[in-house]
Amino acid sequence: EVQLLESGGGLVQPGGSLRLSCAASGFSFSAYPLSWVRQAPGKGLEWVSAINGGGTSTYFADSVKGRFTISRDNSKNMLFLQMNSLRVEDTAVYYCAKKNNGYSPFDSWGQGTLVTVSS
Amino acid sequence: EIVLTQSPGTLSLSPGEGATLSCRASQSVSSNYLTWYQQKPGQAPRLLIYGASSRAPGVPDRFSGSGSGTDFTLTISRLEPEDFAVYHCQQYVSTPLTFGGGTKVEIK
Numbered sequence: 001e002v003q004l005l006e007s008g009g010g011l012v013q014p015g016g017s018l019r020l021s022c023a024a025s026g027f028s029f030s031a032y033p034l035s036w037v038r039q040a041p042g043k044g045l046e047w048v049s050a051i052n053g054g055g056t057s058t059y060f061a062d063s064v065k066g067r068f069t070i071s072r073d074n075s076k077n078m079l080f081l082q083m084n085s086l087r088v089e090d091t092a093v094y095y096c097a098k099k100n101n102g103y104s105p106f107d108s109w110g111q112g113t114l115v116t117v118s119s
Numbered sequence: 120e121i122v123l124t125q126s127p128g129t130l131s132l133s134p135g136e137g138a139t140l141s142c143r144a145s146q147s148v149s150s151n152y153l154t155w156y157q158q159k160p161g162q163a164p165r166l167l168i169y170g171a172s173s174r175a176p177g178v179p180d181r182f183s184g185s186g187s188g189t190d191f192t193l194t195i196s197r198l199e200p201e202d203f204a205v206y207h208c209q210q211y212v213s214t215p216l217t218f219g220g221g222t223k224v225e226i227k
Contacts (some may be wrong), residue, residue, distance in 0.1 A: 045156075045164065045207055047216040061215050093205070095163055105154035105211055107161035107175070 002026040002108040004096050016086050016117070018043030021097035022079040022110055028073040030054065033099050035106065036081045038092035038115075043073065048094070052102075058111045064090075121146055131227040138195040140222045142208035151191050153211035155184055155193045158221075159204045167206075168193060197211045198224070207218035 008020040020036070035050040050059040057080040058070050069082040079096050093114050097106035122145040132138055135193050142153065142163035156164035161181035166175040171191055181196040195202055208219040 044220045045218040047208070047218070050216070051212070059214050099211075103150070103152055103211060104145065105166055105169045106156075106164070107166050109165075111163055 002098065004047060004098065004108060004110035006096055006110045006113040008095060009094065009115045011116045011118065012086055013119050014086060014088055015119055017082070017084045018086065018115060020081040020083065020094055020115070022081075022098075024077045024079065024096075027098070027108075029077040033102060034072065034079050035097050035099065036070065036079075037095045037097050037106070037109075038090075038110075039095070040092040043092075046092075051077075051079070053070070085114070086115075088117050091115060092119045120215055121148065121217050123208055123210060123217055125206075125208055125222045127198075127222060128220070129223045129225060131225050132198055133227045134198050134200055136198055138198055138202075140155065140193040140195075140206055142186075142191040142193070142219050144189040144191070144210060148179055148191075148210045149212050151187055152210060153184075153186070153191050154209050154211060156207045157202075157204050158207060160202035164207060168216060174221075195224070200226075 003025045005023045012018050033052050036048040051070045055072045067085045071080045093112040095112045096110045098108040124143045137179045153171045155168040157167050158164045172184045183194045185192050205221045205223045209219045
């Protein structure tokens with residue numbers, strides 16, 4: 001069974017940094033692309049960033065480009081999101097999500113971790 | 120960027136009734152790379168439909184997807200109590216991946 005477990009969320013001041021982690025199990029981790037998707041309170045879903053299985057290609061939404069970095073450690077089955085220069089509008093539940101390949105939907109999601117950016 | 124517009128924003132229905140949800144794209148979604156997710160309060164989204172019309176494993180056959188190009192539909196034939204939730208459409212043909220704003224199906 002595929003399991004994705006996010007951690008690292010919390011309260012941070014505007015301009016601060018936070019690193020999210022996603023621990024994966026139940027599948028051949030390095031074979032699959034992964035993404036971060038966020039959901040602001042009471043709002044819809046927003047794709048944030050993606051990384052291919054080998055970790056060599058990364059993609060970002062314009063809203064986070066230059067501030068967020070995505071990475072993965074295939075030896076430890078871990079996905080990361082380094083978030084710098086955080087803004088109030090980054091407040092959201094952050095989900096890690098798995099795809100089967102580049103052109104497929106998200107077939108598995110974690111339970112999410114809440115990031116609150118506030119002074 | 121492909122913008123997805125879902126309508127209606129809220130659908131108020133009774134158990135046993137049918138539901139029709141719409142997702143319209145700002146440009147053609149090639150190869151019908153359009154998916155639907157169900158999300159209940161406090162939970163992560165759950166994959167329902169992919170490729171516009173294929174049900175994900177374990178999804179009841181009262182859920183069906185249709186459409187092509189720029190107009191897509193999710194139909195729930197007879198609402199069960201557990202179907203009251205928010206439904207999101209998403210395109211996965213191009214980056215940035217984009218979602219619609221969601222349709223909430225609530226109990227009337």
